[in-house]
Ligand SMILES: Nc1ncnc2c1ncn2[C@@H]1O[C@H](COP(=O)(O)OP(=O)(O)OP(=O)(O)O)[C@@H](O)[C@H]1O
């Protein structure tokens with residue numbers, strides 16, 4: 001199992017390197033202008049050279065993402081718990097949630113701007129509104145899918161609703177919850193950047209917008225690289241936490257794969 | 259698989275009633291209908307049934323006749339549509355009863371070890387619950403160790419459910435239902451998914467437990483040998499919506515052995531029950547059998 005994993009990781013890393021090498025070679029061979037597609041080496045150079053200028057924007061994007069994420073998780077857990085525990089709430093609230101989640105979030109940014117002006121607030125709110133949905137769905141599903149037979153066993157023992165929630169519902173929901181966290185953090189990130197792009201004077205999204213209107217193409221790509229990097233880091237961080245905390249949910253598969 | 263050695267116990271006095279109030283169960287004209295209007299499904303027609311303190315009753319009958327429904331009535335998990343269900347002298351209110359229940363599906367919690375799973379009822383039922391909080395877990399753990407040894411799960415306490423075979427899980431399931439020494443035990447085909455030999459082993463375990471603690475037991479089963487081996491009384495139900503059509507007592511002396519199930523008296527009893535069920539099946543509407551398929 002471990003062996004297989006390492007091999008897989010090496011292949012993935014190799015593929016990424018190959019992608020950049022081909023890109024570099026393609027640009028060199030075709031004499032492509034760096035106003036259209038800069039070489040990865042140029043992008044890296046720009047990124048390092050401009051790093052002192054970029055850093056505050058990175059922090060801005062990260063902080064709006066995380067604030068939106070934390071608020072989104074809090075709201076999502078609360079709503080998910082209510083919906084998951086009560087069958088009535090589950091049936092009544094679901095259509096509304098589905099409706100809400102299918103609105104393209106870029107469409108709500110102008111509304112947030114209208115209400116709160118441009119800047120950090122709409123970014124946080126956009127991040128929140130995108131990321132809370134997967135949390136709600138996963139918490140609600142986790143809570144609503146307790147095995148009925150087990151519930152019967154516990155009820156016959158005299159367990160209260162709270163006992164069942166505490167001993168069975170919550171632990172069962174943990175894998176769903178942590179799986180949704182890593183999705184939600186990526187969503188929050190997308191939301192924050194989206195809002196910065198449209199309506200802010202700070203953040204990586206804004207840097208890219210400004211650079212684009214100045215035809216500073218290497219800087220646009222530098223922003224893109226930073227976003228990709230941050231997105232991956234956030235996702236990985238939460239996958240790692242997930243693996244640590246809810247190992248029981250995957251351990252079975254590990255055993256099978258050995 | 260560990261071979262089980264059940265201690266042979268002296269047969270207890272059958273009229274023994276001095277335990278801290280075992281529970282008598284009484285269904286009076288109870289019926290259950292699920293849903294209403296056009297969608298109404300009559301699951302149990304008007305049924306009266308009494309189980310004496312510390313008795314062991316097996317319920318057999320065609321599939322879908324309402325056996326599980328009776329069990330759930332007694333456990334306070336469904337309300338009777340008509341009639342009353344009295345358990346331990348009052349109308350069913352699960353809270354005070356600490357009923358032990360086990361189903362065919364072991365429903366172990368995957369994030370807990372077998373030991374933690376088996377101890378779960380103690381986290382819920384008083385007075386253990388308070389004791390559990392007062393950091394007396396270690397005492398319970400020792401108790402659990404001893405009990406797991408007894409049922410042939412010694413050494414498996416710290417394992418997780420997916421590391422155990424189906425038979426072992428079913429043992430743990432049975433034991434979880436017994437850990438808090440319930441006065442009423444409700445078993446719904448608990449050995450249904452097991453191979454013949456494991457099943458017979460668990461029959462002996464259950465018999466020993468019953469003889470030792472004398473809880474009131476209501477066992478739903480499809481296995482007539484199982485009913486005859488374990489029960490004091492066997493009730494046969496008609497097809498859906500079911501009612502009790504036969505009530506026989508099982509005279510064989512305890513402790514019963516597997517060998518006894520092949521003797522003439524026992525086989526005759528089985529045959530009679532079998533005929534009753536076959537007739538009930540053909541008399542009632544076959545399940546879902548209206549019109550062409
Ligand atoms: N929650 C429910 N809602 C609607 N109908 C139900 C419900 N539970 C049971 N029934 C119906 O009631 C009837 C009796 O069900 P029950 O589970 O008691 O049968 P059973 O005797 O235990 O059958 P089996 O031997 O197959 O387990 C069945 O026809 C079933 O379809």
Ligand SMILES: [Mg+2]
Nearest residue numbers: 325326327446
């Ligand atoms: Mg059943």
